[in-house]
Amino acid sequence: MFYQLDFEQPIREIDERIADAERREGSRDVEVPALGGVVSPQPEREGDVGELRAERDRVLRSLYRKLSPWDTVRVARHPNRPQSRDYIARMARDFVELHGDRRYGDDPAIVTGFGRLGPHKCLIVGHQKGRDTQEKIGCHFGCAHPEGYRKALAKMQLAEKYGLPIVTLVDTPGAYPGLGAEQRGQAEAIAVNLREMSRMKTPIVSVVIGEGGSGGALGIAVADRVAMLEHSWYSVISPEGCAAILWKQANEQTNAASAEALRLTARDNLKLGIIDAVVSEPVGAAHRDHDQAAELLLSWVVDQLDELVGVDRDELIQRRHERFRALGSFEELQPKPAEAG
Amino acid sequence: MTRGQTKQEARMATVATRSWTDVKTDQQKKTSVPEGLWLRCPGCSAMIYKRQMEANLHVCPECGHHYRISATTRVEQLADDNTFVRMFDNLRAVDPLKFRDLKSYPERIKAEQVKTGQHEGCVAGEAFVKGRPAMLACLDLTFMMGSMGSVVGETLTRAIEHATEHKLPLIIVSCSGGARMQEAGLSLMQMAKTSSALARFDDAGGLFISVLTDPTTGGVTASFAMLGDVIIAEPKALIGFAGPRVIRQTIRQELPEGFQRSEFLRESGMVDRVVSRHDLRDEIARIIDYTS
Ligand SMILES: [Zn+2]
Numbered sequence: 001m002f003y004q005l006d007f008e009q010p011i012r013e014i015d016e017r018i019a020d021a022e023r024r025e026g027s028r029d030v031e032v033p034a035l036g037g038v039v040s041p042q043p044e045r046e047g048d049v050g051e052l053r054a055e056r057d058r059v060l061r062s063l064y065r066k067l068s069p070w071d072t073v074r075v076a077r078h079p080n081r082p083q084s085r086d087y088i089a090r091m092a093r094d095f096v097e098l099h100g101d102r103r104y105g106d107d108p109a110i111v112t113g114f115g116r117l118g119p120h121k122c123l124i125v126g127h128q129k130g131r132d133t134q135e136k137i138g139c140h141f142g143c144a145h146p147e148g149y150r151k152a153l154a155k156m157q158l159a160e161k162y163g164l165p166i167v168t169l170v171d172t173p174g175a176y177p178g179l180g181a182e183q184r185g186q187a188e189a190i191a192v193n194l195r196e197m198s199r200m201k202t203p204i205v206s207v208v209i210g211e212g213g214s215g216g217a218l219g220i221a222v223a224d225r226v227a228m229l230e231h232s233w234y235s236v237i238s239p240e241g242c243a244a245i246l247w248k249q250a251n252e253q254t255n256a257a258s259a260e261a262l263r264l265t266a267r268d269n270l271k272l273g274i275i276d277a278v279v280s281e282p283v284g285a286a287h288r289d290h291d292q293a294a295e296l297l298l299s300w301v302v303d304q305l306d307e308l309v310g311v312d313r314d315e316l317i318q319r320r321h322e323r324f325r326a327l328g329s330f331e332e333l334q335p336k337p338a339e340a341g
Numbered sequence: 342m343t344r345g346q347t348k349q350e351a352r353m354a355t356v357a358t359r360s361w362t363d364v365k366t367d368q369q370k371k372t373s374v375p376e377g378l379w380l381r382c383p384g385c386s387a388m389i390y391k392r393q394m395e396a397n398l399h400v401c402p403e404c405g406h407h408y409r410i411s412a413t414t415r416v417e418q419l420a421d422d423n424t425f426v427r428m429f430d431n432l433r434a435v436d437p438l439k440f441r442d443l444k445s446y447p448e449r450i451k452a453e454q455v456k457t458g459q460h461e462g463c464v465a466g467e468a469f470v471k472g473r474p475a476m477l478a479c480l481d482l483t484f485m486m487g488s489m490g491s492v493v494g495e496t497l498t499r500a501i502e503h504a505t506e507h508k509l510p511l512i513i514v515s516c517s518g519g520a521r522m523q524e525a526g527l528s529l530m531q532m533a534k535t536s537s538a539l540a541r542f543d544d545a546g547g548l549f550i551s552v553l554t555d556p557t558t559g560g561v562t563a564s565f566a567m568l569g570d571v572i573i574a575e576p577k578a579l580i581g582f583a584g585p586r587v588i589r590q591t592i593r594q595e596l597p598e599g600f601q602r603s604e605f606l607r608e609s610g611m612v613d614r615v616v617s618r619h620d621l622r623d624e625i626a627r628i629i630d631y632t633s
Contacts, residue, residue: 175563175582175583176591177582177583177584177587177588177591178583178588178591178592179588179592179596179597181582181583182581182582182583182588182600182601183605183609184609185567185609185610185611186563186581186582186583187562187563187566187567187581187582188567188611190563190564190582191532191536191562191564191565191566191567191568192567192568194532194533194536194563194564195536195537195539195540195543195568196540198533198536198537199537199540199544214520214529214560215529215532215559215560215563215564215582218529218530218532218533219563222533222536222537234526235525235526235529236520236521236522236524236525236526236528236529236560237520237522237525242442242522245522246442246443246522247442247443257442261438261440261441261442261525262438262525262526263438263525263526264525264526268526269526272438272526272527274526274527274530320537321537321540321541324530324533324537325498325534325537325538327527327530327531327533327534328491328492328494328495328527328530328531329435329437329524329527330432330433330434330435330491330492331432331433331434331435332431332432332433333431333432333433334431335431
């Protein structure tokens with residue numbers, strides 16, 4: 001499971017060699033726990049193991065530097081990739097989860113609650129995909145229903161009332177496409193979030209931590225600052241969906257082509273102005289080290305909040321509006337004199 | 342499918358799919374009539390005289406089936422004669438992503454321009470509706486399925502801003518397959534852009550009448566189209582977030598009769614009124630009078 005990505009095979013070999021080396025050293029010293037690749041080497045015998053580890057980091061760095069867009073999508077969906085609840089557990093102190101939209105139900109695909117991030121009292125909103133099978137099914141694999149978006153809005157309005165900044169963590173393949181979701185107004189729920197987040201009188205910081213699939217992602221991502229984790233993706237449609245429509249079939253080859261065409265990586269989104277920053281992940285991506293991933297994310301989020309909390313509220317909303325107002329790419333023809341006259 | 346992924350996960354990975362293909366197949370079915378004088382109505386299967394149908398606002402005289410119409414026809418139907426002043430029609434699509442699937446994006450745009458005689462998928466301007474001044478914007482289904490790229494998003498946003506500035510009631514007639522994949526993330530951002538402009542219009546106390554026509558789906562529904570102060574739908578229009586095909590694939594069962602049609606949305610509390618094309622002008626004028 002851990003090495004499910006084929007391009008990680010060289011890492012598996014190095015990890016096996018590290019484990020071997022540790023066993024050899026361990027037989028000389030009974031105190032070393034037999035945990036495999038997770039023990040940090042003790043300074044006095046850095047030799048073998050230390051070198052191997054350094055080699056592993058080098059290989060990981062170079063592998064992850066040149067990931068194809070489709071491989072990035074696969075990393076973003078890695079089963080061990082940290083999810084919102086993993087980040088909240090590591091980043092937030094005194095987390096108080098708040099449930100329910102007060103209208104229909106409580107959608108586990110979106111988690112909301114108060115939490116302290118560094119010196120800031122915040123409201124945290126995040127998509128949750130689920131870790132084990134049962135949780136995944138309960139969360140519809142991170143595909144929220146209208147009640148999820150309405151819960152998010154209700155809690156954000158609560159935060160607005162008390163002037164608490166809002167931090168949202170985006171991780172969804174898309175909003176849930178189903179009978180009940182349509183009947184209860186999936187489109188309306190997302191649309192209202194877009195409008196209300198654009199005029200919410202409190203700072204909002206959003207980070208795509210895994211998958212940023214379409215309107216279901218944007219529905220909690222209209223923010224003053226938007227970032228993506230290094231190996232996440234964000235676009236208007238999943239590569240598979242796009243391949244099925246434009247290439248008429250979804251397979252490894254067309255998925256890869258469509259992932260490339262969609263410019264869905266963090267770097268491309270930054271270039272297009274859709275996001276403001278790319279947040280680094282640990283060497284070899286977030287699934288290798290949840291603690292460090294959370295530390296890096298927390299540090300970026302707190303920096304943004306430090307800057308945003310003091311900004312005058314009208315100014316904040318004005319800037320947020322201008323941020324999204326400027327997005328789009330088109331040519332504007334000058335009217336011909338005859339037409340203008 | 343990535344190793345270790347369950348079938349259901351793989352299926353959920355495709356849920357960000359919009360309904361473009363459903364819509365397209367649907368439309369091909371409906372418009373694939375011979376260019377002759379007579380056509381078979383998809384609503385009642387009767388042979389109807391094309392001219393008569395067109396003279397009847399493109400509605401079947403036998404069963405009331407509402408045919409899909411272009412944005413220019415829509416404007417002609419809604420605006421008082423010779424009152425429509427088109428605006429913001431100097432915007433043209435570019436290819437920011439250098440998008441290429443089986444065809445390049447510029448090639449597709451060119452083909453659509455030749456096919457429709459339009460530069461893009463939205464027609465906007467000032468007009469009078471039964472004597473009431475208004476800002477009118479109509480999406481054009483004939484141009485890349487009314488998909489929302491940067492030009493459509495910008496045209497709508499300028500229309501909303503113009504309505505805000507001049508205190509005009511705003512009427513947007515929607516019909517769309519959703520986002521425009523060839524502009525990917527930038528297309529997605531048009532949802533936030535138009536919704537943010539509508540927040541300001543709302544703050545300024547403006548009236549927004551959103552008219553939903555067959556089909557209105559995807560990112561258009563999930564942004565400005567569902568933000569009307571009053572939402573009107575034409576009879577039997579397909580209106581939804583996800584397309585029927587995606588929903589069928591996800592839930593693995595057939596969809597109930599009439600699901601995602603205007604009347605279903607009214608019953609679900611999502612639209613205010615289902616209004617026949619013949620009454621649309623009257624109803625819009627009446628609503629404007631109540632709010633001005
Ligand atoms: Zn008929």
